[in-house]
Amino acid sequence: MSTAPTFDAAFLRQFDTLLRWRRDVRHFDTRALPAEEMTALLETAALAPSVGNAQPWRFVRLRTPALREKLAAHVDAENARAAAGYAEEGRRDAYRALKLHGLREAPELLAVFCDERPAAGDGLGIATMKEMLRYSCVTAIHTLWLAARARGIGLGWVSILDPDAVTALLDVPPDWTLIALLCLGYPEVPSDIPELERRGWQARELLADRLFER
Template sequence: MTDPNRPFTDEERQGLYRAIHERRDVRSQFLPDPIPDDVLARLLQAAHHAPSVGFMQPWDFILIDSVPVREQIVAIFDQENEKAAKNYTGERQHTYRNLKLQGILESPINLCITCDRSRGGEHVLGRNSIVETDLFSTCLAVQNLWLAARAEGIGVGWVSILDQQQLANTLNLPEHVYPLAYLCLGYVSEFLDQPELQKKGWRSRLPLEELVHGNGWGAPSDNQELRSILTDRPDQAG
C-alpha cells in the first residue's frame, strides 16, 4: 500500500482529471470482448472504496451476463422508453426516438448497483436528518466505478429509463433493497470527444461561471480571480 500522505505526482493528478473529463455515458460503441476478471475486480474494488455516510456501505453489486435476464430488462426499457417519448412532440420527439439510450444486449456484461436501505440498522451515524444519505452514498460508488472504468478503457452506460419495481422483481431484490443504478459495461470502439447527448444536439454543457454563487443563491462570488479563470478558461473537454 502506498503512503496516503505522499503527494500526487503531476502525472497522477493529470490522469485523474483526464478520467473525469473523458468519462462518457456509453450507449452505442460497445464491443463484444469480455472484461477480464482481474479488471472487473478492480472496478468493483474501486466502487467499494467510495465514501458513505456513517460508513454504512449500503451497496451491493449484481453482475448480469444472462441473455434471458437482459432480454427481460430490455422489455422493461422499451415499455418505459415509449412512455418517455410521449413527453415530447414534433421535431423534439423525432430526435428523442432516434437517440440510442441503452446498450443492454450489446455490452458484454450488465451491473446493477443496489442500495440496501436497512444497512447499518435503525440509527446510522450522520443519517438522522437526511435519510437519503444511503442513496447519495451509493451514487458515489457508481461514480468511483465509472472513473475507474474510464481509466481501464472500459465504457459505462447508465440505463435510467426503467421501472424500478419491475427491475427489482426481475432481479429478485428484497423489499428493502433499491435498484439504484443499472449499468452496461464493456470495451468500446471509441470514446466520443464530447457527451453523446451534446453531440446529437439534445443539450449542451452549461457554463460553469454561471453556476458558481457566493455566500448565497444568486450572488456572485467575491473571488474575482476565480471568476476570471472560469470565464477565460472554459472547459474544453466536452
C-alpha cells in the first residue's frame, strides 16, 4: 500500500495562488502548445473523480481549420443574438465590447462531451441522478483548467453557442452530450482578476452572500 503524501503549508499557499490565478482566458498568444503539454493536460484531466468510476468524458481535439472557422462563425452569430437580448442600450453596448471567445486565436480547441451511456461504471450512482455523469465531466474540465494554469497555459470556456448545432457539426455519437467548448493557449497578459471584473461587467461577490446554513 502506498504512503499518503503530506501537503505542507508552503504547498497549500501555492495551491491557493493557483486557484486565484485560474482565470477564464479570451486573449491568446498564437504560439503553438507543445504536443507533450497537451498530452500531459489530457492525462491529468483523466485523473478527475467520476460517478461509479464511469469516466464519461470524451475529448475531441479540433484540428481542422475549416471546422474551427465554422465554430467561430456560429459563436459569433449566437453572440450577436445574445447581445440583442439586452433591452438597455448601455448594457447592450457593454456586452458587445466584451471579447467572449478566442476560437480564432487559441492554438488548441477542445470539445468535451459526456457519454450518457458509458460502458464503465455499470450504472453505479446514477439511478436517481443521471446528471452525475455530466457533473463528472465538469470535474474533469476543472482539473484540466488547474493543470493548464500550473503550466502557464490559459483556458477559455465558450458557452454562447447552440449545443445541438455544435454537436452536429462535430459529428459525434448520438449518446454524447456537449459539456464544453474550450480554447487553450498561452494568455497574452495573465491576470489574477477575472476579465469581466476588469471590464466592469461583474465583480466577484462575497462568500457570505453565497453561504447558507440549515
